[in-house]
Structures are given as structure tokens and as C-alpha cells.
Amino acid sequence: MLTPITIVYLVILACVLALVVWNLFTEKKFTNQITAAMVTIPLILRLLLIK
Amino acid sequence: MSIELIIFLVMVGTFMAGCFAAKLPVSVSMLLASVAGALVGGHGIPVRHLVEGTFAYIDTILTIATAMVFMKVVEKSGALDALSSLIIEKFHKVPSLLLILVMLVIMFPGMITGSSTASVLSAGSIMAPILLLLGIPKVNVGAIIAMGGILGMIAPPTNVPAMIICGGIDMPYVGFTLPLALLTFPLAILFVLLLGYKYVRKLDYSLIEGQLDKEIRKTYGVKIYLPILTLAALMLADSLIPAFPDVGTPVLFLIAAFVGLFTGKKFKVLETAKDAVQDVLPVMGILMGVGMFIQIMTLTGVRGLIVNASISMPGPLLYAAMGLAIPAFGAISAFGSASVLGVPFTLAMISGNQVLIVAALSLLAGVGDMVPPTALAGIFAAQVVDEPKYTRILKRSIIPIAVQILYALTFIIFSTPIGKFLGI
Amino acid sequence: MKKHTITALLLTVVVAAVCVYSGNLFLSLRADDVIIPSKDLTEVRMLSDYLPKLKGTRGDTAIYIFKGEEEGGKALVLGGTHPNEPSSYTSAVILVENAKVTVGTLYVIPQAARSAFTHNDSQEASPLYVHFENSKGEVRKFRYGSRAVNPIDQWPDPDVYEHASSGQLLSGSETRNLNRAYPGREDGNLTEQVAFAITEMIKKENIGLTFDLHEASPEYPVINATVAHEKSMDFAAFGLFELDMYGIDMALEPSPVNLHGLTHRELGDYTDTYPLLMETANASQGRLRGATNEKLALDGKDKFYVSAGELGMLYVPYDENGHPIEERVGRHLQGVLSYTAAYNDFSGTPIVIENVPMYEEMIAAKVGDYLN
Numbered sequence: 001m002l003t004p005i006t007i008v009y010l011v012i013l014a015c016v017l018a019l020v021v022w023n024l025f026t027e028k029k030f031t032n033q034i035t036a037a038m039v040t041i042p043l044i045l046r047l048l049l050i051k
Numbered sequence: 052m053s054i055e056l057i058i059f060l061v062m063v064g065t066f067m068a069g070c071f072a073a074k075l076p077v078s079v080s081m082l083l084a085s086v087a088g089a090l091v092g093g094h095g096i097p098v099r100h101l102v103e104g105t106f107a108y109i110d111t112i113l114t115i116a117t118a119m120v121f122m123k124v125v126e127k128s129g130a131l132d133a134l135s136s137l138i139i140e141k142f143h144k145v146p147s148l149l150l151i152l153v154m155l156v157i158m159f160p161g162m163i164t165g166s167s168t169a170s171v172l173s174a175g176s177i178m179a180p181i182l183l184l185l186g187i188p189k190v191n192v193g194a195i196i197a198m199g200g201i202l203g204m205i206a207p208p209t210n211v212p213a214m215i216i217c218g219g220i221d222m223p224y225v226g227f228t229l230p231l232a233l234l235t236f237p238l239a240i241l242f243v244l245l246l247g248y249k250y251v252r253k254l255d256y257s258l259i260e261g262q263l264d265k266e267i268r269k270t271y272g273v274k275i276y277l278p279i280l281t282l283a284a285l286m287l288a289d290s291l292i293p294a295f296p297d298v299g300t301p302v303l304f305l306i307a308a309f310v311g312l313f314t315g316k317k318f319k320v321l322e323t324a325k326d327a328v329q330d331v332l333p334v335m336g337i338l339m340g341v342g343m344f345i346q347i348m349t350l351t352g353v354r355g356l357i358v359n360a361s362i363s364m365p366g367p368l369l370y371a372a373m374g375l376a377i378p379a380f381g382a383i384s385a386f387g388s389a390s391v392l393g394v395p396f397t398l399a400m401i402s403g404n405q406v407l408i409v410a411a412l413s414l415l416a417g418v419g420d421m422v423p424p425t426a427l428a429g430i431f432a433a434q435v436v437d438e439p440k441y442t443r444i445l446k447r448s449i450i451p452i453a454v455q456i457l458y459a460l461t462f463i464i465f466s467t468p469i470g471k472f473l474g475i
Numbered sequence: 476m477k478k479h480t481i482t483a484l485l486l487t488v489v490v491a492a493v494c495v496y497s498g499n500l501f502l503s504l505r506a507d508d509v510i511i512p513s514k515d516l517t518e519v520r521m522l523s524d525y526l527p528k529l530k531g532t533r534g535d536t537a538i539y540i541f542k543g544e545e546e547g548g549k550a551l552v553l554g555g556t557h558p559n560e561p562s563s564y565t566s567a568v569i570l571v572e573n574a575k576v577t578v579g580t581l582y583v584i585p586q587a588a589r590s591a592f593t594h595n596d597s598q599e600a601s602p603l604y605v606h607f608e609n610s611k612g613e614v615r616k617f618r619y620g621s622r623a624v625n626p627i628d629q630w631p632d633p634d635v636y637e638h639a640s641s642g643q644l645l646s647g648s649e650t651r652n653l654n655r656a657y658p659g660r661e662d663g664n665l666t667e668q669v670a671f672a673i674t675e676m677i678k679k680e681n682i683g684l685t686f687d688l689h690e691a692s693p694e695y696p697v698i699n700a701t702v703a704h705e706k707s708m709d710f711a712a713f714g715l716f717e718l719d720m721y722g723i724d725m726a727l728e729p730s731p732v733n734l735h736g737l738t739h740r741e742l743g744d745y746t747d748t749y750p751l752l753m754e755t756a757n758a759s760q761g762r763l764r765g766a767t768n769e770k771l772a773l774d775g776k777d778k779f780y781v782s783a784g785e786l787g788m789l790y791v792p793y794d795e796n797g798h799p800i801e802e803r804v805g806r807h808l809q810g811v812l813s814y815t816a817a818y819n820d821f822s823g824t825p826i827v828i829e830n831v832p833m834y835e836e837m838i839a840a841k842v843g844d845y846l847n
Contacts, residue, residue, distance in 0.1 A: 001532070003664075005296075005298060005299075005631070006629075006630050006631070008298070008302060009113070009299070009301070009302075009630060009631050012113055012117065012301055012302070012305065013109075013113060015324075016112065016113060016116045016117075016328065019116070019324055019325050019327075019328035020328055020332065020335075022325050022328075023325065023328055023329050023332055024483050024486065024487070025479075025480060025483045026325075026479075027329075027479065027483075028479045029479075030479075030482050031075050031076050031079050032076065032332070032333075033479070033482055033483055033486055034076075034078075034079050034082075034486065035076050035078045035079060035332055035333060035335075035336030035339075036332055036336070036486075037486040037487075037489065037490050038078055038079075038082065038105070038336055038339040038340070039112065039332065039335045039336055039339055040490050041102055041105065041339075041490055041493055041494060041497075042102065042105045042106050042108075042109050042112075042339070043109070043112070044490070044494050045102070045106075045494060045497070045498055045501070046106075046109055046627075046630075048498070049627050050498045050501050050502055050627075051102075051103070051106060051497075051498070051501045051594065051627070055765065055766075092766070098493060098496055098497050099497050099500050099501075099603075100600055102493065102497040103497075103595060103597055103598075103600075104597055104598050105597070106597040107597040107598050110631055110632065113631075164634055165634050165635070166634075209634060209635055211634070211635075211646055211647070214635065214644070214645060214646035214647075215646050217645070217646070218645055218646050218648075218649050219762075220695070221697070221731075221734060222734075223643055223644075223645075223733055223734055223735075224643075224644045224645060224646075225643070225644070225733070297633045297634075299631055299633065299634065300634065342597065342598065345598045346597070346598050346599075346600050347600075349598060349599060349600040349767050350600035350766065350767055350768075351766055352764075352765035352766035352767070352779075355762075355763055355764045355765040355766075355777075355779045356765070356779070358762055358763050358779075359763055359779045359782065359783060362763075362783075362788065363782070363783070363786055363788075387598070390762075391762055392762075394762055395694055395762050395763060395788075398694050398695070398696070398788075399788060401696070
């Protein structure tokens with residue numbers, strides 16, 4: 001069962017992930033988009049409680 | 052030539068080619084270097100390892116993102132301008148004391164959270180305008196903030212690299228307060244005076260008074276400072292009150308940032324948060340790349356090659372290896388350096404005073420936060436003072452870094468007599 | 476559609492593919508290993524029997540119980556406190572799959588930190604599994620795991636971990652280390668709850684002798700050693716004589732009084748059990764190791780450790796033959812047998828364990844030969 005503090009951190013993580021994805025779609029330079037994409041992967045896997 | 056050395060050279064070569072020839076971001080270059088290392092090592096493209104390596108920094112990403120959001124809120128609400136004008140108005144007559152005070156404030160969040168990033172992005176960003184207004188060049192201000200952040204990270208009570216080394220050798224993190232204080236505070240005072248005193252020695256207050264935003268203080272009164280005071284209060288409570296819930300640094304930053312929405316100038320919250328993340332994305336990307344890089348180094352044996360080469364040095368060369376290898380490995384991660392090199396070096400020096408050796412090794416590991424490509428303290432300090440080239444801050448910090456390394460080595464070499472003298 | 480939107484969409488597809496592929500791999504580690512107990516097993520309980528709130532969590536784990544026909548003493552073997560120390564878990568599994576107890580009761584928990592089996596440490600490049608071929612030619616597969624509980628089950632770590640009963644400070648990630656959590660807390664985090672349940676079990680079952688099986692990196696001073704609580708020292712010294720007779724070079728170290736949260740300290744202080752912790756040499760967890768893979772975990776052959784050994788930097792002899800898993804498991808199993816024999820003389824409440832390979836037998840065979 002998730003503890004309250006874990007839920008708080010998952011919410012923070014979801015917000016950061018959303019902001020990174022927002023940047024992925026507004027960023028004009030492809031290599032910077034790759035950087036954003038790299039950051040999303042662990043955030044997604046943690047948000048889904050996979051890793 | 053061993054296969055590990057070949058892989059290492061391929062990884063470094065790919066990284067260099069990516070960064071300098073192809074002008075790719077550091078993050079992407081590290082990703083490519085990791086893939087190249089894995090390919091040469093006969094592992095194909097090990098997606099699992101590449102992904103797994105990044106997880107070491109997931110908490111760091113949250114700290115960095117929330118710290119940056121806090122910093123933006125403090126800036127946009129006007130709290131930053133208000134505090135700068137207040138402090139300069141009150142302390143301009145005693146500039147050296149002002150500098151030392153500023154340095155201690157910069158160190159404070161690092162002392163509490165154990166993170167140089169937290170120091171640089173919170174107190175560092177709050178103190179930067181003051182130092183700039185006093186007439187200190189922005190490269191020097193960046194260097195002061197970066198070194199302050201690093202020393203804050205190492206200063207007591209919370210020193211994560213020392214804790215990591217202690218964990219690796221089953222030694223309790225006890226008795227570190229005095230050695231860590233002796234290792235950090237004299238350096239902090241020395242560095243801030245070295246980098247800033249000559250600019251503030253003959254301070255002409257009438258020249259800078261005009262640049263101070265006193266209006267905002269009149270408009271909003273004391274409440275303008277509330278986000279900063281909230282953060283300081285939360286960090287102090289977290290540190291001093293055992294019953295205070297341990298919610299972690301990101302939550303503290305967000306609470307303080309939330310307070311800042313109601314205490315000063317209004318601004319667009321979502322856009323500000325997006326900008327904050329945009330500013331730190333390159334660093335987050337570097338951390339991802341570094342995570343992959345270390346995982347592939349470990350997978351292929353390159354990490355073992357580096358550790359062995361470093362700790363196999365005979366006699367006095369061992370000290371030289373410590374002074375160079377630990378900060379250099381910190382280029383990848385200061386905490387990683389403490390674990391990967393700090394532990395075997397401590398074991399190699401087992402006859403000395405262990406508390407002093409671990410404390411001093413943590414000071415060496417801290418230097419890693421100035422070494423590119425990660426250079427968390429340096430890169431964020433450059434961002435705080437709006438200096439596009441981080442390397443200029445690194446160059447300005449060379450003397451403090453050298454002093455820090457030599458100071459740490461002195462404690463390591465003479466750990467036994469110093470320990471006796473201090474009664475530890 | 477703008478060009479950067481198209482590239483963003485393309486990258487989203489790549490991210491999704493990477494997440495699905497790696498996510499599936501990570502999730503596959505949640506499937507429990509298959510343990511095929513000996514026919515002489517008398518009962519299986521769960522740790523949640525001693526702390527019901529563990530039920531349904533990855534902290535809950537199986538307790539294999541071998542009750543002899545004759546009443547006697549009670550012993551507990553903890554394996555997999557740190558899953559990335561494979562001789563610990565493998566020894567406990569061999570006990571479960573072979574043991575026969577004629578006098579007294581033996582409790583074996585092969586996966587003390589079950590959650591820690593469900594993931595691997597970042598940047599350690601651990602193998603996902605280790606494999607053994609049994610005498611029927613079938614391959615048995617066990618997870619390699621991590622030193623610490625899965626962060627999915629306990630996140631985030633605090634900046635600093637404060638051990639509850641002593642106030643000792645450790646780095647934040649140690650908060651997921653079962654062997655820094657004893658005696659545990661009923662209302663603590665998952666790791667503390669597991670420690671609490673094991674402590675409760677020892678108290679309720681009145682277990683007199685507790686083994687905690689571990690491995691250490693070859694450069695770590697406490698290696699090929701038994702760490703004993705001061706009250707366990709007397710009979711442990713006798714056990715040491717027997718081990719010496721079997722050709723096992725074992726050091727006996729006192730449990731440091733100022734290092735808290737470990738079995739050899741807290742179980743001795745908080746319960747009536749006599750705790751012993753044994754360490755064997757495992758290159759795959761060391762910092763000087765070369766390429767990290769399953770082979771290294773199983774045979775311990777590593778050129779960097781050989782050269783470090785030549786430079787006198789290790790606390791265990793190291794040559795080209797490495798330290799194979801059979802040697803490490805043999806040490807643990809012989810340790811359990813010899814210390815139990817010494818405890819029997821000391822306590823007057825014997826535990827007689829049969830059908831477990833002794834050191835000589837283990838080093839002459841393969842681990843798989845003792846797996847069902």
C-alpha cells in the first residue's frame with residue numbers, strides 16, 4: 001500500500017513529467033528534444049511503479 | 052592493451068566527438084558513448100542497462116526541478132530584489148562581514164539537505180544579486196556560489212558522501228561534526244574573501260543605492276520575504292525537531308514556492324514552472340547520460356579498471372591518486388565517486404584516523420561537483436548569475452579547488468596526529 | 476504539423492517502446508523463484524503470521540519449517556537479507572530442498588528481504604538471474620536482486636536514515652537495508668516492518684540460535700568471518716575449532732556495540748536468541764571488480780581482484796581460481812552445521828540437521844547437484 005509521502009512524491013513526479021513532456025513538444029531543436037525524451041523514461045517507469 | 056582500456060577509450064572518444072565535433076548536447080553524447088562502450092564490450096545495445104543506470108538520479112531530478120521552481124517564484128514575486136536591497140542597506144558598512152555572512156547563508160541549505168544543488172539554486176540564487184550589486188564580477192559571484200554550495204554539502208550536520216563511505220565500511224556516522232566544521236568553514240571564509248573582498252573593500256554605497264529596489268519592500272512589507280523565511284524555517288525544523296515529519300527537500304521547496312504565490316508580484320504559475328524545468332532540462336539530461344555511462348562502465352569492467360588503477364598507486368603516489376581521481380570521478384557524480392573510490396581508498400588507509408580520513412575524502416568528493424560534464428554546482432551557479440559559459444566559472448575556481456584538494460590531503464596524510472590533537 | 480511536433484511525436488513513440496520493453500523486463504523480476512522443498516519439510520508459514528499487516532505486500536515471505544520427531548532446540552537461518560550476495564540465498568535454498576531434522580526445529584527464511592529480489596541496483600549492472608543445472612539436467616533459475624528493498628515498495632528515501640531505536644545516522648538509501656533495520660518497528664516502513672516481524676517470530680517461537688548468511692567484497696576487512704554477539708562468543712569459539720578441522724579458515728569477530736540495526740547486534744540485545752552472521756567472499760559485489768555478469772557472481776574469477784590480491788589490498792586470498800559459489804555455499808552450510816553442533820553442547824537443547832552437504836561434499840560437487 002502506498003504511504004501518504006509516496007503519493008505526494010508520485011504527484012510531484014507526475015507534475016515534473018508533464019512539464020518535461022510540455023518542453024519536449026515546444027522545444028525546437030531536435031537534440032534538445034532527445035534530452036527531454038531521455039528524462040521522461042525513468043519518470044514514466046517510476047510513476048507507473050514499475051522500476 | 053586490455054579490453055577494458057579499449058572500451059574506456061572508445062567511450063571517452065565517442066563522448067568527445069559528440070560534444071566537440073558534432074556539437075551535440077552532453078546528455079546525447081553520453082548516451083552515444085554508453086552505447087558505443089556496450090557495443091565494443093559485446094553487449095549490443097543493452098536497453099535494460101541504459102534505462103536502469105538513470106534511476107540513480109530520479110530523486111536528484113525531483114530536487115533539481117523543485118529547487119528551480121522555488122528559485123523562479125522567489126525571483127518573479129520580487130522577494131529576491133527586496134532581500135538584496137535590505138541586506139545591502141543594513142550591512143554595507145562592514146563589507147567583509149557581509150561577504151562571510153552571505154557565504155554562510157549560501158552554505159546553509161547544503162548543510163541541511165546534503166545537496167550542493169539545493170544550496171546553489173536556493174540560497175545561492177538569493178544571495179547572487181547582492182554580490183553582483185556590491186560590484187563583484189559575475190564570474191566571481193558564480194565561483195563563490197558554486198564553492199559555497201559544495202562546502203555547504205560537505206559541512207555538518209548532513210554530509211551524504213561521508214555517509215556513503217561510512218555505509219560502505221560499516222562505520223557509524225558519528226563524531227563528524229568537528230572535523231567537517233574544521234574542513235569547511237575556514238575554506239568558506241577564505242574563498243569568499245579571496246574571490247570577493249577586493250571588489251567590496253572600498254564600497255561606495257551611494258553608487259549602488261540607486262539600483263536597490265526599495266519600492267517593493269514598501270509595497271509588500273515583511274510578507275514579501277515569506278517564501279524565503281518559510282524555506283529557512285522548514286529546513287531548520289527538519290534538522291532540529293526530531294518529531295518534524297521527514298518529507299524530503301523537494302516538498303520543502305514546493306511549500307515555500309506555494310507561499311510565494313501570495314506574497315508579492317503576481318505571475319503566470321504554469322509558464323513559470325515550465326520555464327523552470329526548461330532551464331534545468333540540460334542538467335537532468337546530463338544526469339541521465341551519466342547514469343547510463345556508469346552502468347556501462349560497470350557492466351564492461353571499465354569501472355574496475357579505473358578503481359584499480361587509482362588505488363594501486365604506491366606510497367605518496369596514492370595521495371596524488373586520491374587528490375586527482377576522486378574529484379575526477381566526481382565529473383560523473385560526487386556521490387558516485389564517494390561510493391566507488393571513497394570506500395576502497397578508506398580501506399587502503401585503514402591504519403589512519405578513520406573519521407578524519409572519511410571526512411577529508413568527502414571534501415575531495417565534493418570537488419567533483421565542479422568537474423565537467425556534470426558539474427552540478429558549477430553549471431547551476433553559471434545559470435544563477437546568467438553566465439553562458441560555465442567553464443569561465445571553473446577557471447575562476449581553480450585556485451579554491453586546488454586549495455580545497457591540498458587541505459583535504461593534509462588532513463588525510465596527517466590524520467593520526469590531527470586526530471590526537473582534536474581528541475577524536 | 477510543424478517539424479518539431481513531428482519529431483516530438485516520433486520521440487514519444489521511441490520512449491514508449493523503450494518503456495514497454497524495459498518495463499516488461501523489470502516487471503518479470505516480480506515473479507517468485509521456484510523453491511522445491513525437501514520431502515521432510517513439515518510446515519510452511521508466512522512472515523505475515525507474525526505481523527499481519529505484511530500480508531499481500533512484497534515484505535511477506537515464506538518460512539520453511541523442519542520439525543524433528545524429537546523435541547529439542549530451535550534454530551533460524553536467514554538467507555537473502557541482501558539478495559545480491561548469492562551464496563546466502565543459495566545456501567538457504569539448499570537447506571530447504573535437502574534438510575531433514577530429527578531433533579528440534581529448523582526455520583529457514585530463504586528470502587528475508589523478498590522485496591529486494593524484485594529489482595537490481597542502478598549502476599551496478601547486476602545480472603538479472605543466476606542459473607544452476609540440477610542432476611536431472613533441468614535449469615533452475617534464481618533472481619540476483621539488490622542489496623536493498625525495492626524503492627517501489629518504499630519511496631522516497633530520506634536524506635538521512637536515522638535508525639529508530641539507537642538514533643544512529645546513515646545515508647538515506649540505508650533506510651531500505653534490512654540489516655540496518657533491526658529490531659524493526661511495527662508501524663515503520665516496509666523494511667522496518669520485516670525486521671520487526673522476524674524479531675517477533677524469534678521471540679514468539681523462542682528461537683535459540685539465529686544465523687544470518689551474507690557475503691562481502693574481498694577488499695572488506697570482515698570476510699571469511701563470523702560476527703557474533705558477545706553472548707554467542709563462547710559456543711561460537713567451539714564451532715570455529717570444528718570448522719578449522721574441516722579446513723575452513725574462519726575468523727570470529729565480536730559484534731561492534733556501536734553499530735546498530737544489524738542482526739548480530741540487535742537480535743542479541745532485543746531477544747533471547749544467540750545470533751551469528753557469516754560472511755563469504757563475493758567479487759560480484761566488490762568495487763574493484765571487472766566486468767559484471769552472472770559468471771563472476773558464480774565463479775568469482777576476476778583479474779582485477781587477482782592483481783589487488785598481489786598488492787596485499789584484500790582480506791581474503793585471491794588467485795585465478797576465484798571463489799566459486801560451491802566454496803562459498805559450502806562454508807555457509809558447514810558453518811550452520813558446526814555452530815549448531817557447538818550450540819547443542821552449550822545449550823542442552825539440541826537441533827540435529829541431516830542430509831545437508833558438508834563443506835567437502837559441496838566443493839567436490841556443483842550447487843545444482845543439491846537442487847531438486
